[in-house]
Amino acid sequence: MPFWRRPVTLLFVMAAAMPIAFSTWSALLNNFVIEVADFDGSDIGWLHTVREIPGFLAIAVIALIRIVREQVLGIVSLLLLGVATALTAWFPSLGGILTITMLSSIGFHYYETVNQSLQLQWISKERAPKVLGWMLATGSAATLVAYGLIVTTWKAFDLDYNTVYMTAGLTTAVVAILCLMLYPQFESPTPQVKKFVLRRRYWLYYALQFMAGARRQIFVVFAGFMMVERFGFQVHEITSLFLLTLVANMVCAPVFGWAVSRFGERRALIFEYTGLALIFAAYGGLYAFGWGVVLAATLYVLDHIFFGLALALKTYFQKIGDPADMAPTAAVAFTINHIAAVFLPATLGYLWLELPQSVFFLAAGMACTSLGLSLLIPRNPEPGNETVFARYRRKAAPAE
Template identity: 25%
Template structure:
């Protein structure tokens, strides 16, 4: 019990550091690309292909590192993210070199995804996985508040110092790597399977694919709408992320409680329907307000915040998958495969989405995202009900 509590404290500190680093980096990335290179929405869409490539390759990266304990893989991931951020600060003035460093930092971020979820499941008590996922999410949110909040308060609107942001985030990532390295969880040290693609996980993989498509539309073009359509600076986007993060301190534990209480099928269904309404509101806010950007901005900002909150509900997929798994090592390997499946859509959708924006307008793009939300809700109804599950591993 004492060892579990000690490891949980280490883990929560690590999560806070990595969330603060990602919060600062993610809140300025789109403004950095627009301010430094003045790229178009089509180029922005194409840029997601190399940026999301590490997500597709996560299953290969974790396979190559299968001899390492999960905590040490987390340390490698955080160190890789740190190196990419340092490279962005040092070489980010050159577009080709910037792309290389962005891919390196992305590799670290994506490698951390299955490791973090796997550790959370391993540290949870039976029947309380959703609750711990929510609590870890709240800690992550607090870290994001710190990272994005500092950007909102300190970044110069007229002459933003992106290099300072990247170096500050790199320091936090280095601290996260050190904390991961200090963790010790012997029951997770068994060798993992290199690749898990089993029929029992087919609905999990399908949901990951659909969520990867809808997620990438909003992650890539949500900020782009605020920048290009509403003319907002990095501080505005960082401020909205702070609002989403503050609300997330309460929303994420509530989602975890709802998963344990009502089951992941109910939570995923609500998530899909909510995605549809949020995407419609975001895409058509300007039309609803008669073309007045000042009147539409609060509605668009509210939808941006709500969509960031809805990402939290993806923890229901982790709980669903963990109920099907037969061992902790199978959870880690399946989560890695899930990240790769998710990024099949993440790599291809932004290119098509950029073309839709250029040809039909951003409204039609978010209309398509709303349709994906309804499909997610429909597929979620195929999952077993809450009372059909055996105890979790």
Template identity: 25%
Template structure:
């Protein structure tokens, strides 16, 4: 009887907390729900995408690098697409982005030719990249200035917590149920559709732009440079770190799902930590520390196989992959830095989206060069190049000033 009463009180408290969230902070709660649903879909995609390319299309490292050009092209074009959709407002554009992601990822499962793969990959990528600047813009719009870091961290924590479900779907599905890649992609598409519906429930339409101007100010030059070097190093990691694990150490989808679970658990902590660190220490220190960590991770990718036995090297590179993935939270610092130096509030979404475009102007070409370097000299040279980029990131980060 005592246990029953305790459970009833817990359920009642949880129900009241949910009700209070929707009553007092309805739009932010819905925003968290969007992040949660997209997180499940993202967890599925992250776990299977590279294995899908390897198992179904049997790509070489050069072809894998070349594929990043059409995959990242929507990121370059996002500022122009946003300019055409600006009259809708950020939350309605979010609806479009989630729907595009749903169509694109479902289409990947039905792709049986390289041309069809590229088409649906670009649709999916456009949905993802449209949402990148919007997530930061909406999150900060629904927050007080002194809580930008912690509120964005809360959103990211929900997104990452949900990815655990996606990783679980992949692990159980591929290890025990023998599901196909097509089935996994369709499940992910359903979660993007749920996110689309949720976004329509949001009432607050601001930020809303009658026009979307291409804003280039000298004041924002350092922000654009940070986006550029971040895009270069990040793309080397996104493209080639999992490819090393697949090609050199034969890691399958279920193992990537386990890595994903570890990454999500670590990142839930690190995102909250980074969010609080941004508020207390500032963007300069946070981004400088990130650059140092990334430099040493690149060294680990490059020389693990030369220092350790094959089995130990695989563990070291997997650890680098996990730690590297867990540093994504630091992207918040670039967004909050932009928000703090913005001359006008109307500059924020415009400049964040241009930052995504600058990021992807580099991202499109770097993997092609990386694939050629891998073919000619081995994957170690690719990550040594990334270490140089990380060092450049440190120099730029030390120049940040928000006063």
């Protein structure tokens, strides 16, 4: 089979296509909702709560893959993300933005759920950390192109939100259609369980996913919003900041893949959560004491870099999980990841109105909780050795 028609190549193509729509939507979002719909902290909280509902309902993927192949479901979800992004500026009201956001979010979250499952099925355990690192770099490169175009053309050609959203969304949609037409249907090495799976031995993975989802929401919702509301960043300025983070991720993502392969998931996640705890604590001090825009931008870039180590959570599960559990557990994990996401943005939106810095201090506490959980990952995770407690269970087992 030609290289360009192999399963891993398809994963790379989709990894490049998804950020074109999603990252463009994210880059313009805070300016769009403030300038066009006059959003405040409460409104942005509700927007992200609505955006995360499909993630909470990602468990429905288990039912869908009974009637639709995972590969087809992933590509169709990518198509929906692209079309919904293209239409975003057509609905410049609170109700309209919430509705179109819900549709694009269904596409994004169902694509991500299936994509994670396919990655863990189609990539071997030995190659996974490095390949996933290169996929992160590919997504960053695609986003870099999108952001670069926004920065260089936004003021030069006096672009409007509709033009940019339409261009980015339709590009992703066209790539999705080509993926449907050009790639054959690939088989998984192991047939997947097509029913709800919740296993006791995966409890640490579930806990880490829950904390990751809660902590990520604070960054996604409020870090960028702070840059616009507190420091007055305009579209081209905040997009330039995103460009810096992308360049950093393009360099760091392959290194992170190598580091996870070399040092293991335990050390990688300990390093990530320690860094995130310090960064979020600094965010809180930044807002409380007004330490300056340069520090704010630096923390934003560092935050993005540390999130790249989240690939270690994927490979941790790949090592401990049954190969037949990849698809159903990806759906369950996405739902667990989004439990807090459904209520946290709206709730913290009200807290933001009264005491913004406390939102970031809460995130620092969440990162510390994740750090404590990461210490429970064994140095060599595998089935039967999912946590550090497994050694005690084996010692307590009666001799045969």
